[in-house]
Each structure stands twice: as C-alpha cells, then as structure tokens.
Amino acid sequence: MSLFWRIFALNAVVLGTATALLLLAPVTVSVPVLLTEAVILLGGLGVMLVANAALLRLGLAPLDRVTKLMTTVDLLRPGQRLPASGRGEVAELIRTFNAMLERLEQERVASSARALLAQEAERRRIAQELHDEVGQSMTAILLGLKRSADDAPGPQREELQELQEITRGSLDEVRRLARRLRPGVLDDLGLVSALTSLSEDFATHTRLLVTRRFDADLPALAPETELVLYRVAQESLTNVARHADAERVTVALRRTGDGVVLTVTDDGSGIEAPREGAGIRGMRERALLVGGSLEITPAPRAGTRVQLIAPLARKQP
Secondary structure (H helix, E strand, O other): OOHHHHHHHHHHHHHHHHHHHHHHOOOOOOOOOOHHHHHHHHHHHHHHHHHHHHHHHHHOHHHHHHHHHHHHOOOOOOOOOOOOOOOOHHHHHHHHHHHHHHHHHHHHHHHHHHHHHHHHHHHHHHHHHHHHHHHHHHHHHHHHHHHHHHHOOHHHHHHHHHHHHHHHHHHHHHHHHHHHHOOHHHHHHOHHHHHHHHHHHHHHHHOOEEEEEEOOOOOOOOHHHHHHHHHHHHHHHHHHHHHHOOOEEEEEEEEEOOEEEEEEEEOOOOOOOOOOOHHHHHHHHHHHHOOOEEEEEEOOOOOEEEEEEEEOOOOOO
C-alpha cells in the first residue's frame, strides 16, 4: 500500500468511527448549543485527534526509523540496516536507503584504501630519504668529527667528542623516525618481529613495562593485513603514551578460528567512551581495509583495551 493510501485509510477509520458514533449515539445538537452538548462535541473532537495522531504515528513509524538512522549512521561501523518487508512506497524507500548505505560503505572503503596506500607510499619515500640522504650525511659528519677529535689538542678534543655524542644521538633519532615511518623489519622478518621491535622501542622511550603475548602458531598473513595490524598497534601504543597515564601495557596477538586478534591493553586511567579523534577513526579505516573490526572498550580491571579482529587471509604464493 502506498503512503498516500495508508494515510487516507487511517484518517478514514477515524472519521468513519466518529460518524458512526454520531449516528448511533442518542445525542442531539440544539440551537443554540447547550453547554453539555458543547462539552460532548469537544470531547469527541479530542478523542478523534488523539486517535488520528496515534494511528499516524504507527503508520509513519518506518519513516521515523529511517530518519533516526540517517542522523546516527557511521560508515566506519558498517552493517547498519533497517528491515524492509512487503511492498509499497515505504518499504521501497527503506530498501533504497539500505542500498545507498551499502554503496557508500563500499565507496568509503575504496577511497580510504587509495588514501592510505598513498600515505604509506609517502611514508616509504620519506623513510628512504631519511635513511639514505640525512642518515648518510650525518654518518659522514660523525666520521669527520672523529678524525678531527683524534688530531685535536686536549680541550678541543673534548668539545669535538661532545659534538660526536650529540651527532650520534641525532643519527639514532633519525633512524628511529625512519623505522616508525616504514618498518623495514616488517618486510624482512614478518609481523611478530616487527611488533617485538615496536614494543621494545616503545618501552625504551617511555620506560613503561610492555608485555608481549604472541601465539606460536600464527598463520601467514597477507602483507596488507600485517601492515594494518602493525599500524593499529603503533597508534594504540602512541595513545597510551599520550593519554593513558599507564605503567603497564600488554600487546597480544592470537589466532582464532577464522582470523587473528590483536589486543593492546593498558592499566591507565581508562575511558568511559572512546573519543572518536583522528587516530581512532584512522584505525577504524585501516581495519575496514582488510575486512576487520575494531573495538575500544574499558579493560576488565582498569585502563583501556583496543582490539582488532582481522579475518584470516594467507599470502599469495
């Protein structure tokens, strides 16, 4: 039934019921109208309006559900749909809206994939330049300072040695930045080694206690899945260092029946509801690229737990 005929039928029911009551009820209207008759008429009008409003609310409830979903839908949480059954304009509207959500989610994943791939390519380029250009230049400077220090007299030697230490520290920082931009160990040794290196580097610079729990029978994953898991772990540890005020962090990677689960748990101040900042939304977008899902919840005792469930996908032979 179309929306027009549905509203018409609802109003017809109300008006027909009111007409039947006027015909069958032993009530007459005098001229001039008596007070009791006016009260009865106004009461009947009120009943008609209330009944009409209730029936219209019931008939237009599907449109209210569509409007509510329109205002709350989030493309980073796919799968939000409305049930559509029967025929008519309302059911067709719901099916069209569900199809539009499906198309928007697919387009969002495709556009996010292009953006993130471009971002990773830029990270790789910058990391390569840091390693090849800046790193080699600083290494040459370090060697030159060493030769100058070896030939310099006592007071100048000490100053040159101090410059050597400063340069060496800067060179280590450049290398660390290059590893964060593009972890070469991920390409060379795999996800477990990359997560181990990441957690050790994080513990060294933040002085937090990091516990690693990796299953021994983890499957071989597609390169894009490994990269997504690594980036989510990296962003989660960064958030812990910035916001959690924690002392301990646990990084776990385990296998499930149809995928792998990455969990980063801290014992910090915890959250009541995660703030959807750029970092969290970026993690959600990365999870969608591999068909995964991201959950951010309070930890069982204290702190915050970030969990990424990624479907199992083996490397191409």
